[in-house]
Structures are given as C-alpha cells and as structure tokens.
Amino acid sequence: MSDNVFDILKERGLIAQTSDDDAVRKMLGNDPIVFYIGFDSTATSLHIGSLVPIMAMKHLQRAGHKPIAIVGGGTTMVGDPSGKAELRQMLTEETIREYGRQIHSQLDRYLHFDGKNCIAVDNADWLLKLNYVEFLRDIGRHFSVNRMLAAEAYRQRMEKGLSFIEFNYQLLQAYDFLYLFRNYGCTLQMGGDDQWGNILAGVDLIRRVDNVKVEAMTFPLLTLSTGAKMGKTASGTVWLDAEKFNPYDFYQYWINCDDRDLGPFLKTFTFLSMDEIKRLESLQGSELREAKQILAFEATIISHGKSAAREAKASSEAAFGTGGELDGMPTTTINRSRLEQGINPAELFAEVGLTGSRGEAKRLIKQGGLYINDQRIDSLERLVNENDLTPEGILLRSGKKKYHRVLAK
RNA sequence: GGGCAGGUACCAAAGUGGUCAAAUGGGGCGGGCUGUAAACCCGCUGGGGUAACCCUUCGGAGGUUCGAAUCCUUCUCUGCCCA
16 A cells, blocks of 8 residues: 555545645655644634544654644634535624634644644734735735635525625635745645535635645545534534543543444544555444444544553443453542432432533432442432442432542542 | 515524414424434423523514504614615
8 A cells, every 4th residue: 555645534534625635645755744724713622523634634743744734813703604504703902812822733733843843833924014005905805706606515504694804704714825835835735524615715826826726635524424513422513622521521432433434433533544544444232332432532642642542441441341440430529518418319410410400410310310439310319428438428410321430628 | 775575593484463482394402213223103392490480582762552573763784676
C-alpha cells in the first residue's frame, strides 16, 4: 500500500470531495506543504464534531505537512450560514476572544503548535483591519451574487431569510485562504463538506487575483446510522474538554455507539491500522463489544491521554463487568455527617447531576430506573446512609448505564 | 418606509377568556427484551412536595378581568408582498 497520506485518508473514508484528486494526491505525496483548517470560536470548547478535521490534520502532520489552524475570531463575528437554519446568536467580540483562547489551547493538545511547522492564527488579526470599500473593490468584485444564490447553502436560507452579514461570510473565508496563501504559502484548505462552497470560493479567489491554482479537500459529514447528528448524549454535547465532559463519559460515548457506526468510527477516530480495523469489523454479535472497547480506548487516548483512558476503561469495566478500579468514574465527595442522617436519594441523584431535578429522580424511582450499588431503589421512603457505603464508595446509577460515584469524608 | 402574517415547552405544531403545566408528532429518558448495540413493546417527559397543593412557563413590558397562552396597548424580533 502507498504511504501517500492522500491514500490513507481515502482508504479511511475521510475524503468527501477535492478540487482535483490527482493534483491533491500529487502535492501530498511530494515535499511538505502548508495547509489549513478553520475553527469557529462559537463555544468555550470544541466538540466531537471537530474531531474529524483534527484527525485529518494529524494524518497530514504525520506525513510531514505543516498545519495552520485558524481560530476564527474574525469570521465568527460574522457567522457562517452554511447548514444553519437561521441566523445564529451574535456573540460579543470579547466572548469570541475568550472562546478563541480556549479553543486554541485545546487544539494545541492535539497538534502541538510550535510557531513554525505547526501554527495557529486568528483571522481577527487581519479581517478586523480591513477597509470596507477597499475590500469590496479588491475582493468583492470577484464574487458573483448570482452564483452564490444558486448554491445549496444559500438556497435553503432563501426560505427562512438570510441577513447581509451572513452573506458576507464566504467572502471573508475566501479572503482568509488568500491571506494564508500569500503570507504563509498555504496551498490547501480542508474542512467539513458543508464548507465546500466556502472553500472553493477561496480557491477561485486565489486563481483570479494571483493566478495560482491551489487546492481544496473536504471530509464527509459524519451522521450516525440512526440519522442523528453526532455528539449528543443524555449528558449533553460531547465536548473535547475534560472539564466539560468527563473522560469516563467520553469513553462511554464510544462504547455505546451503534454497531453500524463501528467501522467508520474506527477509521475516523483512531490511528489503528486498516488490517486491525478490518479484523474488528468482522466480529459478530456480542464480540463487537470488544471492538467497541478498543475504539473507546484508542479514541480516549487521543483526546485525553493514556492515563485518563486507562482510568476510564477500568471504571467502565468495574461498572459493567467484574474487576477494575472506579477511579476514573465521575465522583462527588459528600460530608459523612449527611450520610449519618440519611439522605433522600432524589436529592443525592439530583445533586450529583445524574438527574436534572429531584422531581425527575422521583419519577425515575417510580419507574424503577434508579439504583444504589446496583440495587434498584424500590421505594420513595428509602434513604441513603452509611450502610450503603462500600470501600469503593457508593455507586449511583440512573438507567442502564449512567453511573456516578459518591465518596464520604 | 407601507401592507400582511407570525413569535407556544428540546424541535415541529395545536390551543383564541376558566376544564391549560398546555393536544399531537419527533426527539429524549425509564422499564421489558438484549450484547453497555439495533429493532420492537409499555411508560414518563417544567420546578418544589409522600400527597393535598404551591410556584414558574406560552417573544418583552404594561393593562382589562374574579380569572389571560388566549382580549387591549406598546415595544421587540422573524417571514411574505410592495417601495
């Protein structure tokens, strides 16, 4: 098999479209190139959806190419209408900066910015300085409104309405590419397939103003076999930040994936060899659990490191099988005196976040959905007290698989 | 700027003075069956309370009324048509 990273991405199903397959393959097979992906600063943390571009960047990085990550302070101020049903909430400049800082440090964990072979830039640095009229004359004139309106991304929005600010997003993203091309020699932009239009706009722009052919590549948008969008669970969005989304829960997210998603997930979210992946995919029935454990372990290592992954794995095994330590389990420590008095379980479950409210906890108790140390709570009268305290603490469970450990001090 | 139609819970969408914490569908959650999977069946789905009941919610703010998601005023946002 070829060691051209293009072929690796292709084999893993990570390529949706390119501007020119042969040209892209050739450029990736030769000397190191500079490429970029943009990340919006719309939240304090990236979520699992950003993992696809991150993995792709890592693949190219491993092959010796030089990544640039744009943390999009400038473009975020405008807001990308692609794939959005309506105008999204406008964030203040200050908020966007703060989000950008956090996202920058997260990306750093994956990519290790060194300021030279791997850098992060904020497009606010150049976009905010643009002069409006000058920009219109130099850049705006290269964009055909007719053509933009024909694009799927905008056509959808013709129904719901599209504000002028959003309509400009594409110009700014195209300009980013031009800027990076001129200042960093960046010749390839990648992104999710929903970005195809925006990315191509940049390719076109560079061809028109600098008469150079640069390239574009997009990744397929991962949807689950159930049709749902990836990355939502009962505990909310699957964030990449360990503070916002516990590594144990992260591990469980992968364990709980649908059988049908296993193969694509292994290819996309781990660096396992294709041979190994083929072996895992061929497993049948309950053996698939083993494959899911490997998926979960590998994916957790990439995002949270080896020791967190080990803890998560051990806790998962402790909760669902035999043996293993519970140390990676989300844990809350409470005052021993409260146990001595006895705690209303509804209160405790709500407090540790296993249920959204006491009312919900009570409902679940009535439905037989809450457990203490794997024993169903069968009465609203029951209190949690010292007798429930095991050497491992008290293991609370909501439903089949949401666990939380309580320690007393 | 003018005219019209709208803003209801996570989403979509009923409701047009009390019987509305608000139909229905989706989603989500719990139970059963399983493999920590899918499909399927049953149940739940604002907060507090064992309960009676209390509190908060129908774009925002005022008002009418014994009583408002429902009527009035005003503000605001969105869509459509005209300019």
